[in-house]
Amino acid sequence: MATSCPSELDVDALRERIRDVYTRVAEDPSGDFHFHRGARYAVDVLGYDADELSALPRRTTDRFAGVGNPLAWAALEPGMTVLDHACGAGMDVLIAARRVGPEGHVIGVDMTPLMRQAALLSAREAGLADRVDIRAGMFEDLPVASASVDVVLSNGVLNLAPDKRRVLSEVRRVLRPGGLLCLSDVVVQRELSLRARSEAELWAACVGGALVESELSSLAAEMGFVHGEVRARFASFAGSSAEARVSGDLRLGAVTFTARRAL
Numbered sequence: 001m002a003t004s005c006p007s008e009l010d011v012d013a014l015r016e017r018i019r020d021v022y023t024r025v026a027e028d029p030s031g032d033f034h035f036h037r038g039a040r041y042a043v044d045v046l047g048y049d050a051d052e053l054s055a056l057p058r059r060t061t062d063r064f065a066g067v068g069n070p071l072a073w074a075a076l077e078p079g080m081t082v083l084d085h086a087c088g089a090g091m092d093v094l095i096a097a098r099r100v101g102p103e104g105h106v107i108g109v110d111m112t113p114l115m116r117q118a119a120l121l122s123a124r125e126a127g128l129a130d131r132v133d134i135r136a137g138m139f140e141d142l143p144v145a146s147a148s149v150d151v152v153l154s155n156g157v158l159n160l161a162p163d164k165r166r167v168l169s170e171v172r173r174v175l176r177p178g179g180l181l182c183l184s185d186v187v188v189q190r191e192l193s194l195r196a197r198s199e200a201e202l203w204a205a206c207v208g209g210a211l212v213e214s215e216l217s218s219l220a221a222e223m224g225f226v227h228g229e230v231r232a233r234f235a236s237f238a239g240s241s242a243e244a245r246v247s248g249d250l251r252l253g254a255v256t257f258t259a260r261r262a263l
Helices: 011-027 039-044 050-054 091-100 113-125 164-174 200-204 215-222
Strands: 081-084 105-110 132-136 149-155 175-188 225-234 253-261
Touching: 011 113, 011 200, 039 050, 050 091, 081 091, 091 105, 091 113, 091 132, 091 149, 105 113, 113 132, 149 164, 164 175, 164 215, 175 215, 215 225, 215 253
Parallel strands: 081 105, 081 149, 105 132, 149 175
Antiparallel strands: 175 253, 225 253
């Protein structure tokens, strides 16, 4: 199971490359990227509700670059505390904030300043700033108190992480016992070659760090989660340049996976 990047890959350089990609998305979401973006993609491919998205600022929905729909399985209730641990421009954050209501609390963490800025501005514009908290941080070292969160949302994040065990360890730390992880992420059907996993460009393209789908449950169980289950599958890269870069038998796609922190 390839849960960390090869030693040949410079982790700091990889992070900077990833940050640069999402800075460019924040600056110009209509630009040329290896993945799909925007509200129409979210509705047509991932199953988001069109009316729900139309009520959000386009500043946020235009910059959406997730690969699945974790909110469909989050079962959010009023008063819950929710974390989106790489929130981008905040689309999932704002939807969650509406669902948890004024007594709830939604934390968005992201490493890209322009994405955080977009999320914060949109929260204010949508009248949700009283229940939304946008923080600077990395998914391997979350600026969130231990055992303080009911639900963690993750949308297209784990594949970018150089150390996936550390990311899931942090998710487990911040979740309350029995808390829910709703993770949508890139998967392949067979393990990538060492050469492919050693290319920073492929990692930044959401390919180099993708797990084999069957590995998600075993990795989650290893890290202290129970009841792991793949809930949905998405053709998130159909027609994209990322899909064109991999061989057909890899079957690049995405899934939504849920699991709970063990009691």
